[in-house]
Amino acid sequence: MGEILGREGFCIRPILGLPKSRGIIMLKLTNVHNHPYIDPQLLLHPDVKALVKGIKVALEVGNTSAFINNFGAEFYDKPLPGCTAEMYGSDCYWVCYVRHMSTTFYHLTGGCKMTTASDSYGVVDHTLRVREAGGLRVVDASITPFITNVNTNAPIIMIAEKGSDMAKQKWKRAAVSWHQLTYLSFPHGFVYLSSGHPHCNIYSDCQINPEDAHDRCVDFNL
Ligand SMILES: Cc1cc2nc3c(=O)[nH]c(=O)nc-3n(C[C@H](O)[C@H](O)[C@H](O)COP(=O)(O)OP(=O)(O)OC[C@H]3O[C@@H](n4cnc5c(N)ncnc54)[C@H](O)[C@@H]3O)c2cc1C
Structure with a gap:
């Protein structure tokens, strides 16, 4: 690597926008405080092939006259330590390269x-x-x-905006104004409400402390 330090360069980095590999998440124990088992299962076979294809495109671009003649571009082609068992430039070499050099986004x-x-x-x-x-x-x-x-x-x-809109919409529908309500008093000071409101009409849906609530309705069913 020392021979290219300080020299001008460029790199073309193939990116797998839609990887096919799928990871897994599994519960190890039923205790919620235990971390789950997570295996991203990166670089399953089709993804490696796609990345090798990307490297070949990058090589072709770098070998065009535009890069060679205008910039004197040449590839840094020192074999990657760890992949020297493969013939430099062969598919097996690039597979090895991908497996050593890939990073996640x-x-x-x-x-x-x-x-x-x-x-x-x-x-x-x-x-x-x-x-x-x-x-x-x-x-x-x-x-x-x-x-x-x-x-x-x-x-x-975008998902966050949509999610907050849906939650706000739900709460707006669930809000019950005082005049719509029938009160049922309980000894501990809270009032459980029953109303004609279509989204807030069973006892367990609505709990309001009359001291501080006016149009507040806690909708446990969201
Ligand atoms: C290093 C890096 C670089 C990235 N670069 C890009 C980029 O250039 N462009 C791009 O589009 N995307 C990029 N991403 C991806 C993008 O940032 C994420 O996809 C996105 O932020 C995920 O949003 P999220 O709301 O799902 O989670 P996060 O943004 O991770 O938000 C989760 C929030 O939950 C909080 N939290 C976690 N646990 C708890 C808890 N127990 N109680 C309360 N709060 C908790 C965390 O503090 C955090 O604020 C990058 C990601 C990383 C890590």
Whole structure:
């Protein structure tokens, strides 16, 4: 590496925007304080092949007259330590290179995916509510059923905007004004409310402390 230190250079970096490899997340124990088992299972076979193809395209681009004649470009072709057993430039060499040199983009997604009810691996529904766990939404990168092409940040901001809109909408619908309510007093000072409001009409849905609440309705079912 010493011979190229301080010299001008460029690099072409093939990126796998839509990897086919799928990782796994498994619970090790039923104790929630235990970390799960996570194996990203990176670089399963088709992905390696795609990256090798990308390297070949990069080599072709670097070998065009535009790069060679205009910039005097030449590849740094010292064999990678660890891959010297393979013939330099062969497919096996590039497979070895990919397995040694690849990095992740940290675009972790899909651990908590949104799917239809028939998918036993689905976790949240189309409104991001966790199935069979009323009152809980997941709003982050994990809900995407598959990875978006390349960068994840912008799509996740979109998911967050949509998720917050849905939650606000739900609360707005659930808000019950005083005049709609029938009060049932209990000795501990809280009032459980029953109202004609379509989204807030059973006792367990609504709990309001009359001291500080006016239009507040806690909707446990989100
Ligand atoms: C090094 C790196 C570089 C990246 N570069 C890019 C890029 O250039 N472009 C791009 O589009 N994407 C990039 N990404 C990916 C992008 O940042 C993520 O996909 C995105 O931020 C994920 O959003 P999220 O809301 O799902 O999770 P996060 O952004 O990770 O947010 C999770 C939040 O939850 C908090 N949290 C965690 N545990 C708890 C807890 N127990 N209680 C309360 N809060 C908790 C964390 O502090 C954090 O604020 C990069 C990621 C990394 C790691």
